[in-house]
Amino acid sequence: MTNTPWLFDILQIAVLFILLTILAKFLGSYMAKVYQGERTVLSPLLIPLENLIYRLAGVDKDAEMDWKQYAQALLVFNGLGMILLFILLLLQGNFPLNPQKFSGFSWHLALNTAVSFITNTNWQAYSGESAAAYLTQVMGLAVQNFLSAATGMAIVIAFIRGLVRRTSETIGNFWLDLTRTVLYVLLPIAMIAAVVLVSQGVIQNFSGYKNVSLLQSTSYEKPKLDSDNNPIKDVNGNRVIEKIPVKEQTLPMGPVASQEAIKEFGTNGGGFFNANSAHPFENPTPFSNFFEILLILSIPASLTYAFGRMVGSPRQGWALYAAMLFLLLLAIGMQYWAEYHGNPLLSKMGVSGFNMEGKEVRFGLGGSVLFSTSTTATSCGAVNTMHDSLTPLGGMIPMVLILLGEVVFGGVGSGLYTMLAFVVIAVFIAGLMIGRTPEYLGKKIEVTEMWMSVITVLTAGVIVLLFVAIALITRAGISSIANPGPHGLSQVLYAFASAANNNGSAFAGLNANTVFYNLMTALAMLIGRFVPAIAILAMSGSLVKKKYVPPSVGTLPTDQIPFILWLLVVILIVGALTFFPALALGPLVEHLIMQGGI
Amino acid sequence: MKEIKRAVLFLITLSLLTGILYPVVVTVLARIIFPHQAAGSLIHKSDGTCIGSALIGQSFSGLGYFWSRPSATADFPYNPKASGGSNWGATNPDLLNRIKTNVAMLRSAGMDGSIPADLVTSSASGLDPHISLESAIIQIPRIAKERQLPQEKIYQLVQNYTENRQIGFLGNKRVNVLKLNLALDNL
Numbered sequence: 001m002t003n004t005p006w007l008f009d010i011l012q013i014a015v016l017f018i019l020l021t022i023l024a025k026f027l028g029s030y031m032a033k034v035y036q037g038e039r040t041v042l043s044p045l046l047i048p049l050e051n052l053i054y055r056l057a058g059v060d061k062d063a064e065m066d067w068k069q070y071a072q073a074l075l076v077f078n079g080l081g082m083i084l085l086f087i088l089l090l091l092q093g094n095f096p097l098n099p100q101k102f103s104g105f106s107w108h109l110a111l112n113t114a115v116s117f118i119t120n121t122n123w124q125a126y127s128g129e130s131a132a133a134y135l136t137q138v139m140g141l142a143v144q145n146f147l148s149a150a151t152g153m154a155i156v157i158a159f160i161r162g163l164v165r166r167t168s169e170t171i172g173n174f175w176l177d178l179t180r181t182v183l184y185v186l187l188p189i190a191m192i193a194a195v196v197l198v199s200q201g202v203i204q205n206f207s208g209y210k211n212v213s214l215l216q217s218t219s220y221e222k223p224k225l226d227s228d229n230n231p232i233k234d235v236n237g238n239r240v241i242e243k244i245p246v247k248e249q250t251l252p253m254g255p256v257a258s259q260e261a262i263k264e265f266g267t268n269g270g271g272f273f274n275a276n277s278a279h280p281f282e283n284p285t286p287f288s289n290f291f292e293i294l295l296i297l298s299i300p301a302s303l304t305y306a307f308g309r310m311v312g313s314p315r316q317g318w319a320l321y322a323a324m325l326f327l328l329l330l331a332i333g334m335q336y337w338a339e340y341h342g343n344p345l346l347s348k349m350g351v352s353g354f355n356m357e358g359k360e361v362r363f364g365l366g367g368s369v370l371f372s373t374s375t376t377a378t379s380c381g382a383v384n385t386m387h388d389s390l391t392p393l394g395g396m397i398p399m400v401l402i403l404l405g406e407v408v409f410g411g412v413g414s415g416l417y418t419m420l421a422f423v424v425i426a427v428f429i430a431g432l433m434i435g436r437t438p439e440y441l442g443k444k445i446e447v448t449e450m451w452m453s454v455i456t457v458l459t460a461g462v463i464v465l466l467f468v469a470i471a472l473i474t475r476a477g478i479s480s481i482a483n484p485g486p487h488g489l490s491q492v493l494y495a496f497a498s499a500a501n502n503n504g505s506a507f508a509g510l511n512a513n514t515v516f517y518n519l520m521t522a523l524a525m526l527i528g529r530f531v532p533a534i535a536i537l538a539m540s541g542s543l544v545k546k547k548y549v550p551p552s553v554g555t556l557p558t559d560q561i562p563f564i565l566w567l568l569v570v571i572l573i574v575g576a577l578t579f580f581p582a583l584a585l586g587p588l589v590e591h592l593i594m595q596g597g598i
Numbered sequence: 599m600k601e602i603k604r605a606v607l608f609l610i611t612l613s614l615l616t617g618i619l620y621p622v623v624v625t626v627l628a629r630i631i632f633p634h635q636a637a638g639s640l641i642h643k644s645d646g647t648c649i650g651s652a653l654i655g656q657s658f659s660g661l662g663y664f665w666s667r668p669s670a671t672a673d674f675p676y677n678p679k680a681s682g683g684s685n686w687g688a689t690n691p692d693l694l695n696r697i698k699t700n701v702a703m704l705r706s707a708g709m710d711g712s713i714p715a716d717l718v719t720s721s722a723s724g725l726d727p728h729i730s731l732e733s734a735i736i737q738i739p740r741i742a743k744e745r746q747l748p749q750e751k752i753y754q755l756v757q758n759y760t761e762n763r764q765i766g767f768l769g770n771k772r773v774n775v776l777k778l779n780l781a782l783d784n785l
Contacts, residue, residue, distance in 0.1 A: 286769025509685030
């Protein structure tokens with residue numbers, strides 16, 4: 001395209017991560033204050049509201065929970081949220097705020113969607129502009145965008161308390177953590193972010209869809225159907241084609257900005273429209289794109305700093321931030337390289353430039369790659385680029401980022417707690433190698449901690465491989481595949497990777513709205529979310545009882561470069577051993593086919 | 599049982615805050631501060647009829663208009679009720695055939711030399727309002743011939759309608775096809 005677009009792209013990447021690092025410190029220390037019950041700038045405004053909520057619900061502000069009570073409250077709250085959303089989706093046809101008169105979802109689609117939004121996955125087997133009423137969007141989906149994000153953050157905070165507190169029983173109060181996350185962190189920032197997005201052109205209204213007449217009328221051809229919807233054939237048995245004039249365009253409307261802001265900020269990712277953040281009404285300008293990427297990364301990045309502050313050593317937080325940033329930059333570089341070189345099969349036809357299928361012109365290559373990697377490194381799953389149409393290696397990068405377990409920043413809360421499970425494993429292995437009792441931040445790592453860490457890290461991988469295998473040996477699984485050859489395998493692998501790791505993006509050509517995929521992905525999302533969540537809370541319950549062991553000469557320093565590198569090695573080895581065979585049969589084979597020419 | 603009652607109460611209060619208060623406040627603010635954007639950045643002709651949104655692309659096939667990118671939306675190209683991309687992988691024969699057809703169509707319309715990728719590939723939304731600056735420039739000879747206008751005049755128009763990188767470094771140089779074609783009609 002233009003002579004040196006990559007210079008601008010590098011500048012964009014550099015500016016993004018400088019801003020993110022600064023933001024991580026400020027937002028991180030603000031969040032640490034919120035969770036430790038210290039005063040913040042918003043306290044005068046929010047404390048009365050907070051207290052009112054506790055009074056209404058009958059919660060004692062000073063009551064603490066052990067890990068089982070914490071897990072129970074969390075599960076009950078999420079279970080109820082799921083039931084409510086399921087009912088809303090089933091019955092949306094009977095409710096107001098539905099100008100397009102959309103009818104209710106089928107039971108399996110409603111179940112899949114409800115599970116998807118309470119698990120912070122936002123896998124979408126429906127298309128927003130032709131299925132979801134405004135009431136569903138604001139009172140159902142957007143509400144769970146807030147609550148599922150707050151749930152993830154509450155879990156990681158409860159885990160950090162397990163590391164910080166000594167010889168104690170309790171790890172906090174779920175209701176307080178939940179409420180504070182929504183009131184102090186999510187709502188105020190989402191409100192400002194939504195208005196910023198509107199300034200760029202993201203729509204925000206409750207009007208019905210708008211018909212506009214086109215500047216130039218066009219027409220399209222389609223097979224003529226009889227009254228039973230069967231194609232009519234002429235005497236020779238060929239289908240009769242009719243020409244249908246198109247004089248109008250119907251512009252969808254809706255409260256998009258309010259949803260867009262929390263969708264990115266809570267790493268939810270469920271688009272208001274089918275095209276998600278590629279849709280010009282969701283992401284109209286290069287700046288809105290940049291801003292959305294920053295929103296996606298901001299909480300997961302800031303949580304690393306909040307963690308450091310809460311354990312009393314910001315360096316511990318920066319060490320994790322550095323490990324995450326390193327992996328993300330690596331992924332960005334690799335995908336940029338793959339997409340920049342384009343598709344050799346098109347070059348042969350006289351087409352120049354990088355791979356533009358499934359990309360928007362306004363974002364440029366840098367804006368597309370940054371979004372695609374950031375959304376899969378975190379468990380956001382919003383897309384501004386159709387991942388199905390990335391080059392084979394370019395498309396493998398998001399898949400790998402998801403398969404590593406969403407630890408490269410990861411989802412809000414879930415990214416950090418999964419990363420901390422990897423840290424525990426890394427500390428344990430290192431401890432074995434140097435012959436010392438492994439300990440992390442002054443807490444001994446013993447059998448319970450290892451069990452829970454391994455469960456956290458491996459649950460998603462086991463589901464992915466098992467469910468992909470089931471899909472590939474059943475007719476119901478195979479019949480949804482839209483692309484021939486190794487790319488078909490990639491589509492199924494991506495679907496279950498995305499569901500089990502609660503990402504929600506897709507190789508969207510897969511026809512996922514079938515009973516088989518709706519139920520299988522729903523099950524994958526539930527297990528992938530709540531099994532690690534409970535394991536993490538259980539580990540916290542075990543850690544919180546232990547006494548503090550002061551560091552000695554033999555203690556492994558976990559805030560220095562050798563340990564960061566070691567942590568990266570552990571993450572990559574676990575990921576590679578689990579998934580290399582599947583990746584070799586999907587994207588890698590397709591890459592060779594593309595290079596060789598068909 | 600007590601915990602279930604508590605969960606119900608939290609679900610209700612937090613739903614009211616995030617599901618009603620939040621979208622209403624954002625809608626009111628958007629309406630007051632950015633009414634044009636909040637309503638969809640609609641473009642009106644001089645006689646007041648609405649002919650589309652500055653953000654949503656339209657399909658053009660006339661020789662005297664700049665052509666948009668191909669679109670994979672269902673039923674017909676640039677159907678905003680069915681946003682989405684082709685979702686075809688890089689080696690999918692359907693993709694390669696479609697691009698071959700698109701290239702042949704551009705060649706038969708007199709375009710030679712290498713063709714910028716965006717002009718023969720479908721966008722992620724299927725509603726991309728833009729083409730790259732190169733894709734606009736390469737179409738100028740055809741439009742000049744059809745409209746019997748000097749090429750320089752159209753080139754000047756394209757320059758006027760080129761959107762630069764935002765804040766100097768974000769995104770790509772591009773042209774909004776609908777706006778440009780409207781301006782062409784008003785020449």
